[in-house]
Amino acid sequence: MENTKQKNQIALVTGAASGLGFELALLLAKDNYDLILADVDAEKLQKAKETITSEYASEVQLIIKDLSRNNIAEQIFQDLDGKPIDVLINNAGFGIFGSFIDTDWQREMDMLNLHVMTTTHLTKLVLKGMVERGSGKILNMSSLAAFQPGPLMSLYYASKAYILSFSEAIANELKGSGVTVTCLCPGQTKTCFQDVVSNGCKASDNKIKFNIGSAKEVAEYGYEAMLKGKVVAIPGNINKFLSKLPRFVSRNTATAIIRRIQEKNREG
Incomplete structure (x- = not known):
């Protein structure tokens, strides 16, 4: 008898080993997507x-790569x-804290390569097939940082502004x-x-923390916005x-x- 079981759609999630990427992967698995998860941390991935596989029937493929490397999108x-x-979630990212004159250039170059080059190139590579099939969803991870300059995290804020501008532009092109x-x-x-931004400082240590959201809550908000095709999604009033x-x-x-x-x- 012919097997008529319909294949699951496939979602690719970067930075999926923990945090928002992991929570988004759980949501996709719950909706019966098969998953391709990319991250540099093999153990956590x-x-x-x-x-995920203990809770859901999704097939899960792992890609263990450093997404801040040159031309890594082509390898992925x-x-x-x-x-x-069918779904691409460009979630991988990290931040660097400190005065621009003092911060490490190699680390900054890695961050810019990840946020700008890898995100853009992977989107370009995956997007062509989506358009040819006439369906697909892309979720790019920016930040509240995208809306204004950020002293002491200048390149992080600037790179997140790039992701926002890039996403809005191609969303318009794809109408x-x-x-x-x-x-x-x-x-x-x-x-x-x-932990990455400031050498072990955790969000729970922040002195200004009235609007800190959980990864699960933020992921759910972003996921629903993606399903609805919303262009810019900002969780929380x-x-x-x-x-x-700035207005x-x-x-x-x-x-x-x-x-x-x-x-x-x-502050200490």
Whole structure:
């Protein structure tokens, strides 16, 4: 008897070993997507796979690569072996705290390569197939940081502004194609992000933490926005207000406020 079981759609998630990427992968698995999960942390990625497959019937393929390396998007695309990607979530990212004159250039170059080059190139490679099939969804991870300059995290803020602008532009280009692009712009979120930014400082250690969301809550908000085809998704009313801060005060004042928040959160 012929097997008529319909194949699951496939989702590719970068930075999927923990935090928002892992939570988004869980949501996709719950909706019966098969998963391709990419991350540099092999141990955590394997644990993420075990958790997902213990709860859901999704097939899970792992791609263990450093997404901050040059031309890594091409390598990942080759690892897909022709599989059609129905959902792409560009989640991988990290931040660097410190005065621009003092921060490490190699680390900054890696961050820019990850946020700008890998995100853009992987989107370009996957997007062509989506458009040819007339369907697909892309979720790019930006930040509340995208809406104003960020002293002491200058390149992080700038790179997130790039992701927002890029996502909005191609979302417009893709109208009527059956493909949507959503840019998720969360504020402070309880993930391991802070560990990387400031040498072990956790989100729970932040002095200014009235609007910190959980990774699960933020992922659910972003996932629903992606399913609806919303272009820009900002979780939380306080974050929505803060995203409009430069409209109400001068850019100099907004920049000074952001610097004070950065300094306050990392006081000893």
